[in-house]
Amino acid sequence: MKLPFLSRPPVVAVLRLTGLIAARGGGPLAAPGISAQGMAPLIERAFSLKRLAGVVLLINSPGGSPVQSSLVAQRIRRLADEKKVPVIACVEDAAASGGYWLACAADEIVADPASILGSIGVISAGFGLSDALARVGVERRLHTAGTEKSFLDPFRPERPEDLMRLEGLLAALHETFKAWVRTRRAGRLKGDESELFTGRFWTGRQAVELGLADRLGEVSSEIKARFGEKARQAVIGARRPPWPLRLLPGLSADAILAAAEERAAWARLGL
Template identity: 75%
Template structure:
């Protein structure tokens, strides 16, 4: 029997990136992916002794481009500082912001049935001016600044607002495309007009297009890349001590945050048909 203090086998950190990507207000809710929530987990993953590599288990339909960028940049900074490889293993999906995160890895591994891609930016809203009129609601709006009422849902859509929104979306899309080009480079095997259209594909097709490197899964990847002796160390969200979880304020916060996150996540997965 090998004594623990004599065990010199390499360690591989397993970091799960699951759910919708969005800024969270703090607290103990483990749902979703945010820069603030993931920062301590990422730091912990790259601080493991005898670290040979980091595996990102990704299962995300996307979300905030800013949060995606912040999480991905932190992973890259630590990977380069520690000099260890990072492998992304996609589960159900790495779409939109989820694919942004996958590109933080040196290699992307997918299941044949994973959903991969959706390299685009979306904005959605509602026009409520007719509903307000039917309800007899009078809209009273006062601003200082000619653009402060941008895309007000209680008035008809203005062409200048749509043009401004289109410019913002195009700029964000350019940032996303630049990131994919920088990380995937010559591995992309299709026209950018197709790859960057917002379309998504199965994992098998993503490999053919160069959006991913091969088909596989976490355990086989760890053994193939780091050897049979490599030990997988899962890095997860730490919950508060159980007495604190019983406090009414914390319990209510957890329920509220969970309900909001569930609605956001259902809508995001729905865009992928999942």
């Protein structure tokens, strides 16, 4: 007979997925953000805990690289299927764009009423500097072997053929994103795709109404309701420091660029 006082509580892994999704890190003080390489050991650790009852993805991300989003999400799904444990995504401030891609790796998505979810789209941004070169009297000299090697060169005017190619690339990536959402949210999407897949984002309450999330809630109450009052949380991953502090140990160009890129990603959500 198993004595009650000798029974050990179930363990729930809480895996933090915080920050911009990119192949590179965000500077000396920054946590590595979200990347396939950086998250791989953390994901493995989350699914290797003893007495594991489930994994909670605690998501706070404005998005980023679609490739890194896909790689991280696929690793989570592979281990979830192997270990046969439920995965629940709990959204903090945002699960937008690539952040929502990650949320869809879960079996269920829980959000705060004020969370931001969605932004199911793909974006490409850059600068045109051809006029600036002319004003300062600089001559650009560019030589290529291959007609497409100077694709979207920022130092010359845009070419219609480049724009057509870019639109095709963005459309293909968008279709991949939409197919993932359709698969993972099959039978639960309530909004019209012409609205859901425009790149628009919604509050957590609206996301539940549209079927982009399953219910409102937060991580602690969700774990207690799903796994019991005695369930033990094992938090994996750390919070990132406020973004200006990530520049302090050394104002390298990479650190400044990474911080500015992440700040811009959050700003697109109004956060």
